Structures are given as C-alpha cells and as structure tokens.
Amino acid sequence: MPTIKDIAELxxxxxxxxxxxxxxxxxxxxxxxKRVIEAIEKTNYVPSExxxxxxxxxxxxxxxVMPRLSTETSSRVVHGIDKVLSAKGYQILLATxxxxxxxxxxxLRLLQSKQVEGIIFxxxxxxxxxxxxxxxxxxxxxxxxxxxxxxxxxxxxDYHAACDVVDWFLAKGHTKIGFIGVSAHDEAVGRxxxxxYQAQMNEAAxxxxxxxxxxxxxDIESGYEATRRMFKESTxxxxxxxxxxxxxAVGAMEYIKQAGMSIPEDVALAGIGASEIGKYVTPPLAxxxxxxxxxxxxxxxxxxxxxxxxxxxxxxxxxxxxxxARDSLG
Amino acid sequence: MPTIKDIAELxxxxxxxxxxxxxxxxxxxxxxxKRVIEAIEKTNYVPSExxxxxxxxxxxxxxxVMPRLSTETSSRVVHGIDKVLSAKGYQILLATxxxxxxxxxxxLRLLQSKQVEGIIFxxxxxxxxxxxxxxxxxxxxxxxxxxxxxxxxxxxxDYHAACDVVDWFLAKGHTKIGFIGVSAHDEAVGRxxxxxYQAQMNEAAxxxxxxxxxxxxxDIESGYEATRRMFKESTxxxxxxxxxxxxxAVGAMEYIKQAGMSIPEDVALAGIGASEIGKYVTPPLAxxxxxxxxxxxxxxxxxxxxxxxxxxxxxxxxxxxxxxARDSLG
DNA sequence: ATAAAATGTGGAATCGATTCCACACCAGTA
DNA sequence: TACTGGTGTGGAATCGATTCCACATTTTAT
Numbered sequence: 001m002p003t004i005k006d007i008a009e010l011x012x013x014x015x016x017x018x019x020x021x022x023x024x025x026x027x028x029x030x031x032x033x034k035r036v037i038e039a040i041e042k043t044n045y046v047p048s049e050x051x052x053x054x055x056x057x058x059x060x061x062x063x064x065v066m067p068r069l070s071t072e073t074s075s076r077v078v079h080g081i082d083k084v085l086s087a088k089g090y091q092i093l094l095a096t097x098x099x100x101x102x103x104x105x106x107x108l109r110l111l112q113s114k115q116v117e118g119i120i121f122x123x124x125x126x127x128x129x130x131x132x133x134x135x136x137x138x139x140x141x142x143x144x145x146x147x148x149x150x151x152x153x154x155x156x157x158d159y160h161a162a163c164d165v166v167d168w169f170l171a172k173g174h175t176k177i178g179f180i181g182v183s184a185h186d187e188a189v190g191r192x193x194x195x196x197y198q199a200q201m202n203e204a205a206x207x208x209x210x211x212x213x214x215x216x217x218x219d220i221e222s223g224y225e226a227t228r229r230m231f232k233e234s235t236x237x238x239x240x241x242x243x244x245x246x247x248x249a250v251g252a253m254e255y256i257k258q259a260g261m262s263i264p265e266d267v268a269l270a271g272i273g274a275s276e277i278g279k280y281v282t283p284p285l286a287x288x289x290x291x292x293x294x295x296x297x298x299x300x301x302x303x304x305x306x307x308x309x310x311x312x313x314x315x316x317x318x319x320x321x322x323x324x325a326r327d328s329l330g
Numbered sequence: 331m332p333t334i335k336d337i338a339e340l341x342x343x344x345x346x347x348x349x350x351x352x353x354x355x356x357x358x359x360x361x362x363x364k365r366v367i368e369a370i371e372k373t374n375y376v377p378s379e380x381x382x383x384x385x386x387x388x389x390x391x392x393x394x395v396m397p398r399l400s401t402e403t404s405s406r407v408v409h410g411i412d413k414v415l416s417a418k419g420y421q422i423l424l425a426t427x428x429x430x431x432x433x434x435x436x437x438l439r440l441l442q443s444k445q446v447e448g449i450i451f452x453x454x455x456x457x458x459x460x461x462x463x464x465x466x467x468x469x470x471x472x473x474x475x476x477x478x479x480x481x482x483x484x485x486x487x488d489y490h491a492a493c494d495v496v497d498w499f500l501a502k503g504h505t506k507i508g509f510i511g512v513s514a515h516d517e518a519v520g521r522x523x524x525x526x527y528q529a530q531m532n533e534a535a536x537x538x539x540x541x542x543x544x545x546x547x548x549d550i551e552s553g554y555e556a557t558r559r560m561f562k563e564s565t566x567x568x569x570x571x572x573x574x575x576x577x578x579a580v581g582a583m584e585y586i587k588q589a590g591m592s593i594p595e596d597v598a599l600a601g602i603g604a605s606e607i608g609k610y611v612t613p614p615l616a617x618x619x620x621x622x623x624x625x626x627x628x629x630x631x632x633x634x635x636x637x638x639x640x641x642x643x644x645x646x647x648x649x650x651x652x653x654x655a656r657d658s659l660g
Numbered sequence: 661a662t663a664a665a666a667t668g669t670g671g672a673a674t675c676g677a678t679t680c681c682a683c684a685c686c687a688g689t690a
Numbered sequence: 691t692a693c694t695g696g697t698g699t700g701g702a703a704t705c706g707a708t709t710c711c712a713c714a715t716t717t718t719a720t
Contacts, residue, residue, distance in 0.1 A: 001468065002608050003454070003705090003706055003707080004706060004707060004708095005706080005707095006644055012672075012708080013669075013670085014669065014670045014707090015670090015706085015707075016666085016669070016670060016671080016672095016708080016709075017670075018707095019707070019708055019709080020668095020669090020708095022707090023708080024707095025670050025708095025709090026667095026668085026709090027666085027667050027669080028667095028668070028669090029667085029668060030679090032668080032669085044466055046439060046442050046443045046444060047443060047706080047707070048384070048385045048443065048705085048706050048707065049443045049444045049445065049707095050380045050389075050444075050445055050705085050706075050707085051705070051706035051707035051708085052707055052708075053380045053675090053707090054381050054384055054528040054674090054675045054676065054677085054705090054706080054707075054708095055674070055675050055706085055708045055709085056674085056675085056707085056708065056709095058355075059380075061423070061444075068409070069408050069409050069412060070405045070406055070408075070623075071404075071405070074405065075399050075400045075401070075404065075405045076400055078399050078400070078424075079398070079399050079400040082399060082424070082426055086426065086428075091423060091425060091440065091444070092423070092424040092425075092457060093391070093421060093422070093423055093424075094408075094412070094422040094423075094424050095420070095421060095422075096412055096416065096515075098416075107668095109376060110421065112376050113376045113378065113379045114379045114391075114421070115378060115379065115380055125703055136374055138331065195715095220606075220610070223532070244683090250610050253610075254610070273546055276550070276607060277606060277607045279585070280550070280580050280583075280607060280609060280611050281610050281612070282611070282612040289350045292398075315685065328641045333675090333676060333677080333713085334676060334678095335676080336679095343699075344699065344701075345676085345677075345678090345697065345700090346678080346679075346699070346702095347698085347703060349677070349679080350678095350679095350698095350699090352677090352678095353678080355679090356679090356698085356699095357697050357698050357699080358697095358698075358699090359697080359698060359699085362698080362699085364695045372670095377676080377677070378674085378675085378676050378677065379677095380676075380677085381675070381676030381677035382676080382677055382678075383677090383705090384675090384676080384677075384678095384704090384705045384706065384707085385676085385678045385679085385704070385705050386677085386678065386705085387705085472667055525700085547685085559698090560673095572692080585680055630698075631673055
C-alpha cells in the first residue's frame with residue numbers, strides 16, 4: 001500500500017504538494033501536478049481515509065441504526081436514505097439492533113466512535129436509558145418512525161391513518177370491526193394505531209368485544225393465528241378486520257380463505273404499509289401508503305441540514321400518507 | 331470530544347496507561363485502572379476509531395457492494411451477512427452500485443480507501459474494467475451470485491435450477507413452454523438461466539417459437555408486459571411459462587388472469603427466488619428457493635477465513651437450492 | 661525601477677490513538 | 691549482598707494524511 005510519501009518521492013515533490021493535488025487546493029504548477037498524477041496512477045495509490053479523517057474530522061459517513069434489514073419497510077427506507085446520501089458522496093455505515101434495546105445503545109456508541117457525521121435512527125423501543133444516551137450524544141441525529149423527545153424526527157401519522165382505516169369500514173356500514181395489533185412496546189405501530197382504532201370505534205359508539213382485539217408479532221403466520229383466535233373466541237364474529245401491517249393482513253386473509261369465507265363479502269380487510277405483496281394477493285388488499293422511501297429521504301435531508309448548519313433545533317416532521325382503497329374493502 | 335490525553339490528565343497517568351486499560355494489555359495497577367475507568371465514565375469518552383485504525387490497520391468494517399437494496403433478495407443477503415458479522419463485532423459499510431458498471435468500480439475504490447478489511451461484492455455486470463480493478467485490489471474480496479474469475483465466489487446454481495424448472499413442466503406433459511428472461515448482460519440471471527431453459531428444450535427436442543422467449547427488466551410490471559407480448563405475437567400460445575424471477579412470474583400471473591385464462595389449467599407458471607409474495611398469490615407460485623440468507627452467511631465466512639488466514643486461494647462454492655412445487659404448476 | 665501581489669514549494673506541527681523501550685521499584689533467591 | 695525477574699509507568703516514535711507558515715520566485719501595477 002503506497003502512502004502519500006511514496007508518491008511524493010516518485011514525483012519529486014513534497015507530501016504537501018501531493019496533498020494539494022489531491023484536494024485541488026492552493027498553488028501547484030502544472031508540471032508538478034502532472035508528475036504527481038502519473039505517480040498516483042502508476043502505483044494505484046488510494047489515500048487513507050483514516051489519516052484524512054483524523055486530521056480533518058470529516059468522514060463522509062452516516063450511520064444508520066435499524067431494527068432489522070430484511071423487511072420491505074426497512075429496505076425502502078434505506079433506499080431513500082441512500083439515494084440522498086450517495087448523491088452527496090456520503091456512505092452508509094449500517095448497524096442493526098435486532099429489536100434489542102441494549103443493542104440499540106451499543107450501536108449508537110459504536111457509530112460515535114467511528115466518527116460518523118450523523119445518525120439516522122429507526123428505534124422501536126423508547127426506553128429511559130435510550131433517552132439518556134441520546135441526550136448525551138454529540139453526533140447529529142434524526143429519528144424516523146418513533147417520536148423521540150429532544151431530537152428531530154420524521155414521523156408517520158399512525159393515529160390518523162388508523163382512524164381512516166376504521167372510517168373505511170364504517171362508511172361501508174360495518175359495525176363489528178376486529179383489530180390485529182402488535183405489542184404496545186412499539187409506540188408507533190403498537191400503541192398509536194391501536195389508539196386510532198379505539199378512538200374511532202368509541203366515536204361511532206360501537207361496542208368492541210374483547211376477542212376482537214388480538215395481539216400478534218410481525219409476521220404473516222402470526223396474523224393467521226391472531227385471526228384464528230379472533231374467530232374462535234368471539235361470540236359475534238367481526239365482519240371486518242383491521243390489521244396494523246399488511247403482512248398481518250395477508251395472514252388474516254389466509255385464515256379467512258381457508259375457513260371457507262370470502263373477502264370482502266363475509267369479512268372485509270385492510271392493512272397498513274402498501275407492501276408489494278398486498279397488491280397481488282386476491283383480492284388486492286386495501287392499505288395505507290406510508291411513503292417509506294420519501295420518509296428516508298426526508299430524514300436524510302433533515303440530518304444533512306443539521307450537519308451543515310450546525311442547526312440544533314428539534315424539528316418534527318409528519319409524513320403525509322395515501323389511502324389505497326382496494327377490493328378487500330368491499 | 332475528550333481524547334486519550336484528557337483522560338490521562340484526569341486520571342493522573344500517561345496516555346500509554348490509558349491505552350493499556352482500554353485494550354486490557356500490559357501491566358496496570360488496579361489503582362490506576364480504577365482512576366482511568368472513572369475518568370472515562372465521567373467524560374463519556376469514546377476512543378477515536380480513526381486514530382486507532384491508522385495505527386493498527388484494523389477497522390472492523392466490511393464493505394458490501396450491491397446493485398440495489400430495495401429488493402427482497404438483497405435484504406435477505408445483507409441479513410445473512412449481518413448475522414455473521416455482528417456476532418464477530420464487525421460492521422457493514424454499505425455501497426450501492428445502482429446497476430452501473432462505473433459505479434461498481436468507484437465504490438470498490440472508495441471502500442478500499444476506507445480501509446475496510448474485506449469486501450463482499452454482488453456484481454451484475456462482469457466487464458473488462460471490473461476484472462482489471464479486481465485483480466489489482468489488495469483487499470480480500472468474495473463475490474456473490476456472479477462468477478468472477480480470480481476471486482472466491484459463492485454462486486447459485488442458475489443453470490441447473492433453470493433446467494429443473496423446465497423439467498417440472500415437461501413432467502406435466504407441457505411441450506409449449508414460454509420463457510421470460512432478462513438481459514444477457516446479467517451473466518447469472520440473464521444468461522445462465524436462459525441457457526438452462528434452452529438446453530432442456532433442446533434435449534427434449536421441443537421447438538421454441540421465437541415469440542416464446544421474451545426479455546423483461548426486473549419488476550412485476552415488466553413481467554406483465556412480456557407476457558402480453560408473448561401471447562400477442564405467438565401463433566401457437568404456450569401452455570406453460572418459466573419466468574426467471576418470481577416478480578416477473580407474478581406479473582405474468584396478472585396478465586394471464588386479466589386475459590381471462592386460469593392458472594394452472596390454461597397456463598402453468600413458475601419462477602425463481604422463493605419470494606414471499608409468491609407464496610400468497612393465487613394460486614401459490616411454484617419457485618426455486620435460493621437460500622439467499624445462507625449464501626450471505628457463506629460468503630461472509632469465506633471472507634473472514636481469507637482475512638484471518640491470509641488465505642488467498644480462490645474458492646468457488648455453489649449453493650444448493652430447493653424446489654418449491656406449488657399450485658401454479660398444475 | 662521598485663514595490664506589491666500572485667504563484668509555487670517544502671518543512672514541520674498536528675490529529676488521537678498504540679507500542680516499543682527504558683527505567684524504577686519490589687519481591688524472592690543464590 | 692547482589693542479582694534476577696515480575697510489575698508498573700511514562701517518553702517518544704509512529705501511522706498517513708492536512709495545513710500553517712516561511713521562503714523563493716515570478717508577475718503585475720505604479
């Protein structure tokens with residue numbers, strides 16, 4: 001591995017001059033520049049970013065912390081982030097938290113030690129420790145998807161989206177509406193969407209049988225099971241089901257079909273997420289489009305603003321969402 | 331941002347001693363160690379990885395270059411990579427090439443300058459320039475999915491998988507089998523799978539009408555269009571279609587349904603990739619499971635071997651695949 | 661013609677860690 | 691008593707770049 005010194009010797013100049021060529025700064029005669037460039041090409045020289053960062057404090061790297069990579073939502077978000085970042089010459093240092101609160105904090109530290117210039121943080125849990133860590137963090141950070149106090153965040157409008165889904169059903173005349181949610185530890189998906197559902201049912205003065213509200217995890221299989229439980233346990237069975245994610249809804253769809261009922265005639269169905277799968281199941285799944293890619297882009301732009309302007313204000317940005325009424329609605 | 335010097339002063343020791351505490355190396359009295367640890371905690375000190383890497387040449391970062399992130403295949407692969415890497419304390423520096431050959435090379439250079447300890451490379455194009463770049467690269471590298479000469483690779487068995495898909499149809503008595511492929515610039519998906527199809531049709535002495543072979547890009551919509559063309563242009567229409575990816579197959583499915591034909595009675599269908607979507611469309615799509623996550627893990631382990639053993643041999647590893655015969659087959 | 665400004669270049673300090681080496685101290689042993 | 695060997699510590703070089711400053715040389719302006 002050649003260093004700047006080797007190039008300097010080869011080109012018969014000082015390291016300082018090589019550096020000037022590298023950075024297009026200061027004065028360099030065209031003769032010297034030519035010799036340096038030749039030396040660089042001959043040796044396949046690549047400057048060490050570490051030495052550079054050590055001196056300049058710039059790394060051109062943004063850290064991204066997310067619970068898991070292998071979901072459609074995540075990859076859309078990362079794609080949005082990458083789109084903005086790669087255009088500006090930044091790279092992504094990826095850190096996954098595996099849904100573990102301690103690991104989220106560890107990763108935050110690790111990224112800090114790697115001197116990333118900013119962090120985009122998709123949290124799931126919002127613990128005490130996490131908030132403490134965040135408040136001590138010097139690196140600019142933007143949260144996405146969960147409302148973290150004291151930091152800039154790009155949020156989805158979970159509450160109103162959930163209300164709108166329930167409204168869909170109400171408008172079709174449904175009164176017995178089931179709900180498949182996830183753990184309330186997840187503030188956004190677990191709590192807010194449930195709140196929206198409950199608020200809307202209350203508003204409409206509709207009673208909700210206990211078994212109509214089921215809790216699942218995040219996979220299709222779990223949506224299937226939740227639906228099975230719902231139908232087994234209910235005295236009056238729902239005529240519509242709102243699942244908080246498309247995957248859960250697809251699971252519900254599987255159960256309903258297997259149980260010999262038809263969608264939307266016997267049971268109407270809707271999810272949230274606008275996942276690709278929902279578009280191609282039969283019937284197509286009504287859902288809410290969260291514009292994940294745009295959210296990723298938005299968060300990145302916000303972060304870059306913080307970095308360049310040294311702007312420390314805490315902005316909250318709520319993403320608009322789109323309603324995709326499809327056949328599963330009736 | 332405190333540095334090792336600040337800690338040293340606070341703890342009344344030299345930087346050397348702080349370093350010893352940090353790395354658990356050499357002799358440190360328990361009194362000194364205690365003072366150092368306290369100073370670290372008090373100041374929230376995080377050592378600079380840049381300074382460290384500059385000195386030690388170790389970064390604990392692996393670069394991953396891939397064409398795009400927002401596909402199910404990619405995220406499965408990255409997930410596999412991450413699983414192995416995070417267990418060993420490595421991090422992932424992500425670089426996307428956006429399907430552009432020049433960008434693939436740029437990213438390779440950039441990763442090198444960031445001193446990554448190894449690179450996992452998912453290429454699409456296999457150009458001259460790329461091969462030159464790879465041969466000059468000093469960083470250990472493992473390619474995944476495309477056969478690059480002169481480097482270790484983890485490969486999918488595209489040719490035989492394609493043969494097996496055609497065999498499915500042959501076994502069901504189909505003789506008119508259509509094919510939806512992608513550009514031959516993509517060696518693995520474009521060329522090898524097509525070769526498998528053609529070889530098998532030849533073997534069975536079955537004629538292939540020109541319009542039965544259509545070229546598409548990678549999205550569902552494009553599969554739809556390719557199928558439309560196939561049916562419009564053919565004098566005899568196929569009774570079975572092999573699409574080289576599940577997404578293309580789903581597009582084909584859409585067209586076939588919309589044209590009023592039924593699957594598998596009028597047209598049988600199969601894809602490759604075992605994407606989740608294929609499992610939940612109606613009818614479920616027959617496909618080939620490529621074990622992407624395992625491939626990512628395999629590639630990572632191979633890479634780590636190279637790194638730790640300084641092992642420069644070029645291993646080729648072909649992943650086994652699984653056949654998922656589902657209802658779309660008939 | 662002479663002062664002032666622009667151009668080119670190298671020396672050396674610097675960033676924040678690690679690590680070799682020298683040195684000091686305190687046992688235990690011959 | 692003197693010598694070994696294990697402990698504990700700090701000084702200083704080092705990694706590979708950037709950048710300030712000083713200095714030399716040329717060009718331009720007055």
